Amino acid sequence: MRKTILFFLAVIVWVLLAWPFSPQGGNWQSMVVGLGVSLVVALIFGELFTESAHKFLGFQRYFWAIYYLPVLFYACLVANLDVAYRVLHPRLPIRPGIVKVKTRLKSKSGRTALANSITLTPGTMSVEVTDDGFLYIHWINVQSRDIEETTRLIVERFERILERIFE
Amino acid sequence: MITFIFAILVVCSFLCLFRISRGPTPADRTVAMDILGIVIVAFCALSTVLTHQDYYINIALAWALLNFIGTLALAKFLEGRGFDE
Amino acid sequence: MRQLWGYALILIGSLFDLFGCIGLVRLPDLYNRLQASTKCVTMGTCLILLGTLVLIGFTPAAGKIILCLIFVLITAPTAAHALARASHFSGISLWEGSVCDLLKEDREQ
Numbered sequence: 001m002r003k004t005i006l007f008f009l010a011v012i013v014w015v016l017l018a019w020p021f022s023p024q025g026g027n028w029q030s031m032v033v034g035l036g037v038s039l040v041v042a043l044i045f046g047e048l049f050t051e052s053a054h055k056f057l058g059f060q061r062y063f064w065a066i067y068y069l070p071v072l073f074y075a076c077l078v079a080n081l082d083v084a085y086r087v088l089h090p091r092l093p094i095r096p097g098i099v100k101v102k103t104r105l106k107s108k109s110g111r112t113a114l115a116n117s118i119t120l121t122p123g124t125m126s127v128e129v130t131d132d133g134f135l136y137i138h139w140i141n142v143q144s145r146d147i148e149e150t151t152r153l154i155v156e157r158f159e160r161i162l163e164r165i166f167e
Numbered sequence: 168m169i170t171f172i173f174a175i176l177v178v179c180s181f182l183c184l185f186r187i188s189r190g191p192t193p194a195d196r197t198v199a200m201d202i203l204g205i206v207i208v209a210f211c212a213l214s215t216v217l218t219h220q221d222y223y224i225n226i227a228l229a230w231a232l233l234n235f236i237g238t239l240a241l242a243k244f245l246e247g248r249g250f251d252e
Numbered sequence: 253m254r255q256l257w258g259y260a261l262i263l264i265g266s267l268f269d270l271f272g273c274i275g276l277v278r279l280p281d282l283y284n285r286l287q288a289s290t291k292c293v294t295m296g297t298c299l300i301l302l303g304t305l306v307l308i309g310f311t312p313a314a315g316k317i318i319l320c321l322i323f324v325l326i327t328a329p330t331a332a333h334a335l336a337r338a339s340h341f342s343g344i345s346l347w348e349g350s351v352c353d354l355l356k357e358d359r360e361q
Contacts, residue, residue: 176269194342195282208301
């Protein structure tokens with residue numbers, strides 16, 4: 001199961017790298033080498049790949065992932081304009097600090113995606129992730145020290161969607 | 168147009184080099200090197216546009232990989248732990 | 253028209269890169285610098301790669317550009333997280349104007 005999924009992912013990456021299709025017939029030697037290398041990679045590294053392979057088969061997860069992209073892009077854009085304002089302002093309007101938030105996500109890949117999304121969104125950067133579901137966040141403009149309040153402000157909007165993708 | 172964008176990226180690289188030379192701690196220098204690596208990926212993409220040669224993209228891909236692995240190794244080194252944890 | 257969109261994306265991306273690098277020089281301590289520069293430079297480089305994709309069109313290099321874009325988007329925040337964690341563990345403290353440091357308080361307990 002894991003090995004099959006890793007095989008397909010490796011073939012996709014190979015096709016993107018080598019692009020063996022062309023209008024005049026294509027390059028079938030390249031495709032054969034790619035399939036062979038993907039098979040070897042899948043047989044050797046299949047056990048290390050993922051913990052929960054059955055999640056790759058739920059198709060509504062891909063739908064929510066596609067829905068997640070514009071949300072993340074909008075948050076990125078706001079984050080960049082926010083950083084530009086803070087950096088170009090002559091008096092540097094920052095109140096930095098490290099706060100603590102709690103997440104409901106259980107799976108490791110979900111927490112990784114949440115931490116990366118937090119790093120890309122306005123004014124926040126994840127510093128430490130603990131095993132029992134707490135994230136320590138460096139916030140450039142601290143508005144509150146309370147766990148509930150910070151969770152509502154930072155984590156909530158991504159957690160709703162990431163729960164549907166990764167849980 | 169493309170020359171102007173190259174000039175902006177050169178200014179970015181010099182700001183990163185300023186932080187590498189002036190950074191008070193080793194961690195600051197590591198941050199600036201990480202950022203310089205990502206700016207160099209942007210340079211490679213722009214070279215593709217300027218010269219219409221495809222192979223600069225291969226350089227960008229390899230540079231992004233090596234930059235990530237190098238930054239992780241330096242972070243582990245700063246933390247003071249072994250490399251296989 | 254396609255040329256115009258491509259150059260607009262590249263110009264916006266390079267301006268974001270410039271803001272990130274100005275933040276790298278101006279902001280007072282490591283965590284703020286890491287925060288500002290990682291956000292802006294990741295987004296700027298992704299926009300420059302997107303603009304390149306729009307300009308060169310659907311050629312064999314397009315797949316590599318998409319791969320490079322996904323790779324930068326995944327690895328840059330991960331590297332920033334690893335660096336922030338490592339420097340906090342190695343004892344680099346926050347700027348003196350900081351409001352709170354709950355991670356340090358929790359670790360001292």
